Amino acid sequence: MLRQVELVERVLSYDPHADEDLLNRAYVFTIKTHGSQMRASGDPYFSHPIEVAGILTELKLDTASIVTALLHDTIEDTVATKEEIEQNFGSEIAVLVDGVTKLSQLEVQSDRTKQAENFSKLLLAMSNDIRVLLVKLADRLHNMRTLKHIKKPEKRRRIATETMEIYAPLAERIGIQSFRDELEDLAFVELNNEARRSILRRLEYLREEGEDVVAKIVTTLKEDLNESGLQVEVSGREKRPYSIWRKMEQKNVTFEQLSDIIAFRIIVANVEQCYHVLGILHAKYSMVPGRFKDYISTPKRNNYQSIHTTIIGPERQRIEVQIRTREMHETNEFGVAAHWQYKQQIGGKVQEGQQYRWLRELLEILEEASDPDEFLEHTKLNMYQDQVFCFSPKGDLISLPAGSSPVDFAYAVHTKVGDTCVGSKINGRLAPLRTVLKNGDQVEILRSKNQTPSPTWENFVVSGKARSAIRRYIRQQQRDQYVELGKSIAEKAFRTDGKPFTEKALTPVLKIWDLDSVEDVYYSLGDGTHTGRQLLDIIFPGEKSKGVDDNVVPIGKSRNQQKRNKEHAVPIHGLIPGMAVHFAGCCHPLPGDRIVGIVMSGRGVTIHTIDCDTLEQFAEMPERWLDVSWDTELQESNFQIGRITIVMANEPGALSSVTSTIAANNGNITNLLISNRSQDFFEMRVDIEVRDVKHLTNIIAALRADPVISSVERASG
Structure with a gap:
């Protein structure tokens, strides 16, 4: 654990103007507030925030970030409050500490939900100040370094999974590769240690066999470039075990087939020299096709810049070479933190996250x-x-x-x-x-x-x-349709019972169903959570249904329907499948069919033909049945799916004859399935876009006139 003097000296080494008094007060405050608290490792708890602060000094962050690291657990794990932090250390640090603090008092249903809530708060905080994320990543890094001290295997695995899925990608997105690599590797130990040990054994073998080879390649590359008058830095860097494992999985290759287990990095003075070096290497060594990437002209989303190329290099080895400037290298390794000193010199509030x-x-x-x-x-x-x-x-x-x-x-x-x-x-x-x-x-x-x-x-x-x-769009559209349908169900229920409908009459329902508005009542009816009968039982307790015959909830107006019902129509025009009203896949109802709606809890209304076999399942649930009707005025521009079964001769040109006949009658085939085939006949099912029953009937009649067709029937299930 870093001593107080050591921590302050580290900060002063890169920021001579740092506030020593503030750092000292924060160091003492965290020790006092955490007091006798202990970590799973048996160390005093205050050693954790001090180590987190030490990690951030490696990134050379400002005083406020270091103080935030020292205090980041005080609000969550001690009696200290945000107000107390603000009073002692200022509003800027109080906001930063609060941003890192988890929603520990939030009542949640699961660990996953808690994880999501905490992450959403972290996201909102770091959108205003990216330093929140830097502290959080350092916090997670130290927790992963001490993960082995947690006794419960399932808890270790949960933390490692969260690190791999959220925090390592976040570190990558802000360009701190050192954090990302170590977080991934520490999580890899817990999630698949056997694979990691296997890769480490192979790496050890490569080191023993190829130590001289790496040194020779570095020397040769440097000599090649010096001959052209370029002063460069050349080094070889071994990839981390998890990075190797991920490439083996993604590319489905063996360890021996990877060409970039050791990447050779060339650092030059400026961008022009990057391309000069590239030209020299490609002129002298054979380039491996498909292995060139120019991240200088097209940087990654985290501002990573470098040229990557794979060549058959010195010693006839297939090697990956990365070419970049010193500034690019600093940005690639430390991301936003690489620019921190420059931003502090400019002054003003840091808005890096924007x-x-x-x-x-x-x-x-x-x-x-x-x-x-x-x-x-x-x-x-x-x-x-x-x-x-x-x-x-x-x-x-x-x-x-x-x-x-x-x-x-x-x-x-x-x-x-x-x-x-x-x-x-x-x-x-x-x-x-x-x-x-x-x-x-x-x-x-x-x-x-x-x-x-x-x-x-x-x-x-x-x-x-x-x-x-x-x-989001689907949810909104679904709600609108449920509300519209629910209102029609409520109006139908009142008409059936011979009662005048008013929205004011629905007020007693709000408290009993625990809803906030009349629109919520409509939604509850529309999605099938409650029925019209249940609605009436609350509003008119003790009364029996009068059974009035005017009980149609029109999905649209039928030709014979009176104009007085026009205002009750719920048109299916523009219907989005799977929302408030949708068509059954068992009977494929079409305009012109006699239809009935079945209210399904949480799904709205499913439309069936009146003779559909599926309806037998709902014979004992009359409260789920809903009379519906078509909006025939809208069918000119609407197409529905009609399904037919065809038995035809197994001979050349038969299928072409069927499709031509359907097309000639303005039908559009959306699906075709051959369900049975013999030496003499085909049996198949065809789904066709049609306007209505009459349109489908005309197509069936035309098909029956074709000599290659034995029979055509409309599918009923």
Whole structure:
């Protein structure tokens, strides 16, 4: 443990103007407040914040950061309060300490939810001051160094998993590679120690066999570059065990097939020399195709800059070479902390976090997520993926997670661009929205004011920002439909009972169902949590249903329906599948069919044909049945899926004849499944987009006239 004098001397060594008195008071305060508290290792608890402060001195951080590290656990684990911190050390440090403090008093349902809540608070705090994250990372690093002292294996594993999934990627995102590498390796010890030991044994063997080879390669590279008049630094760096393991998994290769177990780093004076060195190496040694990356012209999201190339170098060894300037090297190793002294000299409040686009995206995800678990899921998607670089038509560089689609690109540009995306051009050619983007692609997003996010996009987007925006839109649309449907159910229930409907009559329901507004009552009815009968039983206790016949809740107006029911229509036009009202996949109801709705708890209403076999399951639940009707005026522009079964001759051209007949009758095949095949006949199921029952009937009649077809029937299940 660092002594008080040693800690102060460390800070003064890189910041002669540091406030010694403030550092000394914070050191004494943390010892007094933590008092006799002990850690799992048996050490005094105050040794932990002191060691965290020591870690931050290696990054040469300012006095406020060091003091925050000393005090970071006082609010959570001692009787000290934020007000007391502010009174003794100032408002700036009080805000920083509070940002690092966990929500320890928050009542949560699970460890995962607690983790998400704490992380969301950390995110909000570090968005205003990135030093919160630096202290938190140093705190986690020291906790991981002492993880072995925790007795419960499941707790050690949970902490290691959290470190691997959240804190190591965060360290990478702000460019502190030393923190990331050590955090990953310490977590690797707990999560897969057997694999780690295996890699260490192989590395030890390589050291014994190739120690002279590494030295020879370093010497040869330096001589080659000195001959060209360049003064450079050359060194060989062995990769960490977890980094090696991850590459073996990602590339599905063996240890022996990796070419970059030892990376050779060349540091030069300026950017021009970086490319000069690259030219010399490629001229003298054979380059390995597909292994060149220029992160100087296209930096990573954390501002990492370097040229990476793999060559068949000296000693005929396949080696990776990294070329960078000294300034790039400092930034790559220490990220935001590398610039700290310059920022302190400039003066003013540090707003480093505002410069990170990924941080702003995480804040947007926090605003859009419906619950902590969802936020945590999208955050990990956004942080923990390799990246691909694409360009806008204007030449702007957009960095995305690997596997991204044009929809991910659109949301990376702006949420509104994503919401109104209808198509894309990749390198000037029209491409499907689910196309996987590649490095260097130029992407143009085609937009329409009438477009809205599609739920199907969630099946292929990979960025957290895109997924959270799509889910937010779906949640809002689903709520609107549930409310609209619920209002119709309430009105139908009142009409059935012969009562006049007013929203004021719903007031008694709020307290009994523990709801805040009439809209919540409608939502509860619409999603099937409660029924119209339950609503009436509360408002008119003791009364029996009068059974009035006017009980249709119209999904739209039928041709014979009177105009007085027009205001009760809930149109299915523009319906998004899986929301308040959706069509059963068992019977595929079409406009013109006699239909009935089944209210499913938490799912809204499912529409079935009146003769669907599935309805037998609900014979004993009349409260779940809902009379519905079609909106025929909207069917001209709407298409629904009709399903038919066909038995046809097994002969050349038969399938072509079927598809041509369907197309000639303005039907669009969406799915085709051959369910049975014999020497003479095919039996298959075909899903067709049609306007209504009459449209499907015309297609069936046309198919029956075809001589290659033995039979055609509409599928009933």
